[in-house]
Structures are given as structure tokens and as C-alpha cells.
Amino acid sequence: MAAPAETELIARAKRGDVDAFCGNHHDAEDLAQEVFLNAYRAIDRFRGDSSFHTWLRRIMVNSFLSHKRRKVLPQSADVTEGPGFAISGSDRTAFNNVMVQQILQRLDEVSERQRLIFVMKHQEGLTCEEIADYFGTSVGTVKKTLFRVVEKLRQEFCAPEIRLSEGSNARLPEIP
DSSP states (O other), X not given: OOXXXXXXXXXXXXXXXXXXXXXXXXXXXXXXXXXXXXXXXXXXXXXXXXXXXXXXXXXXXXXXXXXXHHSOOOTTOOTTOSTTOOOOSHHHHHHHHHHHHHHHHHHTTSOHHHHHHHHHHHTSOOOHHHHHHHHTSOHHHHHHHHHHHHHHHHHHHOOOOOOOOTTOOOOGGGOO
16 A cells, blocks of 8 residues: 555656656656666676566665765755654754764664665665565564664663752762
């Protein structure tokens, strides 16, 4: 079942809205050309272990993810916009921007496969089934990998709780 935003894009595309179909059509044309050039360059490595469609789809997804990695977000991008960020204010914005940067840095410490699975799920919005199909593995393996990456991030960001006695202020030696 298509997500609501995806359903709206499909409806707009059916009404003839080209932007709804491919977003920036120049990027779409460049990506399509890149996919077929990459496939042409790699055709001698196609072993036939999977269908040609699956092989080409992997090239397409990899090209798309590479394109997204090459795009640089503007410095003023506010990661606190959108659902889940109801708190406003420059302090909260700064904190959230720092947290996103730290998460991205921590993702550099996991394997490429784990990072790709995490990004496909949490940034690209793919389902575990779609990710499993892409990697040719089971849904359980995808879920287990996601759990491990999230657990690693939790451990990295988990700070010990500071307990203070009633009525006292914290002194520097008390703070770990």
C-alpha cells in the first residue's frame, strides 16, 4: 500500500503534473543516464545469479543513494521542521542540528551494509521487506541489523543519570 504522500504524488502525476512524477526532471534525466551507463560498464560482471531486473534495480538504487550523498544540505537547514519537532527556539534547533550531525558521524563507525540498511529504512522510508529484497536476504536479518545499529546509537548517546541530593546544587566533581 502506498504511503499518503506517495498516493498524492501518484494522483498528481496522473493529472499530468511532471514535477510530481520525477521531482526535478533534470536530476531524474541525469540519474537515468547514470544508471544505464553504470549498467553498461558493469554488464560483464552480470553473472545471472539473479534476474536482470533485480541486478539493474540494485544499480539504480546504488546510483540514487550515491546521488543523494553527493547533494550537500544548505548550512542553514533546520532539522527541527516537520513532525516530531514541536519545540521551537534557537537552542532546541542548535541542539537538534548537533544531534543529527553526531548520529551521522556514529553511522560512519558501522559497516557499509549496516549504514545502508539504516539509511534505506530511516531516511528513504523503505520497508523491511523492500530492503530484504534489495539485499537478497530475509526480513528477520534486516530487522536484526536495524536493531543492532539503533542499539549501538542508543549506547553511544546514553549518558549516566545524575542523582543529586534534595536541596543541593551540583558541583563539578559530581558530574561525570
